[in-house]
Amino acid sequence: MDRLEHFARLSADDREALEAATAGPVLSVRPRRDIVREGERSRVANLILDGWAFRYKTLADGRRQIISFLLPGDICDPYVYILQEMDHSIGALTAVRYVELGRDKIEALTSQHPRLTQALRWDGLVAAAIQREWTLNLGQRDAIERLAHLLCELFFRLRAVRLTDQNRCEMPLTQSDVAEATGMTPVHVNRMIQELRARGLIRWKGREVEVLDMEALCDVAMFNPNYLHLNREGAHLDANG
């Protein structure tokens, strides 16, 4: 849960409450299994401890779109219990370990800990901002820009939770996964990866990516990290929220 510290410095008390709330049983899913399915009723938020998950939606004829990626430290939907049923599914990309936070635990946290309340709100705002950026990505960027942008986003998010090592990071996505996230065909994703390789911007071998020229990659993507709001933004808020 270091992730929330990106928003504000939490007190020892805050951290303790957080530890307590997330101390429930740890659940595990195998890779490529669903965690929640569209149409089901979901009553709990999920906090990802490790592994990658993703939200997705499917059309009647089988076309599938990955809507967003959930990385360690991400909290999905603290308030889903309000809705009658899920309008999308969440699947595990890798093996995922997570804890469920019921309504009671969320409320225990938020009623006693204003900074945690704000931190949760921050998390929700960032998730919304990411979704907006994906809308821009799919609507306006061309294939190579979309691919570069996805890589930039994932790298920045992973770095924020200390899951990068220099310029390298784990990359469990297959090219088909990238295709489903960027609205391209797998064949075209492959060609675009070749292109980024040819330009000397990345290495991508097995399940690992190395960014060889971050600046150039960001340029290609027209990547502006402002939407990730990673700069300890809550610093200006006092302890009352």
Add this chain to the structure above:
Amino acid sequence: MDRLEHFARLSADDREALEAATAGPVLSVRPRRDIVREGERSRVANLILDGWAFRYKTLADGRRQIISFLLPGDICDPYVYILQEMDHSIGALTAVRYVELGRDKIEALTSQHPRLTQALRWDGLVAAAIQREWTLNLGQRDAIERLAHLLCELFFRLRAVRLTDQNRCEMPLTQSDVAEATGMTPVHVNRMIQELRARGLIRWKGREVEVLDMEALCDVAMFNPNYLHLNREGAHLDANG
């Protein structure tokens, strides 16, 4: 503010508090002017009273994507004040009348009125769901499906706030606006509209649209309104939230 009633039946007390909070000065913007700009600090939520607004983002080279539409009754970002700066802009499509809700007002509402708190959360969840649906739309649907889907969504949302008349509704969007929302060129939007006309699904003349065959239009769009969560979903929640 009938919109929140789509979530739960509010008490007389709730309604009164809502009236009070939204009783501040009414602001107006002319069509095609910005309400909030990317990069600025925004400290207030906006409640749209009438008119249409839209969120948008621009790329360095001028490409622009409309991210979502804001219709009467929509509340944008109750908690933006948490963020250092806006990562996108909000513009008025038509003349827009709106009221600003500062942090104090939002907190006054939520601290005393659990159902309003839940209703605001519901509103946020629906906004997120719409953004996810747009991601699916841009990523997987082809041009005619995207257009049909946008029309279905707008029609359903307008109907929910009683801004439709039978099968007709106001449609202040130009074809260029539709192009920016659906990631197509204006020329192609025009051709797709012709196609929907030719199939006898819509009439679109001036600033008004009539849906001639709703079922067929939904079919083309593969439109499933579940993501709008319009079925008085809060009915199952007790007065404590």
Add this chain to the structure above:
DNA sequence: CGTTTCCTTGACTTAACTCAAGAGGAGTGG
């Protein structure tokens, strides 16, 4: 060590874009 999944490449097709020009309306000023 065989089998399945994932990646790669080539040849061809197509949905959507570009450029360009004209038509229809709505508003403005003479």
Add this chain to the structure above:
DNA sequence: CCACTCCTCTTGAGTTAAGTCAAGGAAACG
């Protein structure tokens, strides 16, 4: 009231980015 302008819509002809189909190769997996 008409002429003019600006904006939006419409249509045609040619181009291009991305998709499709297909097959071979590499890597991971049990």
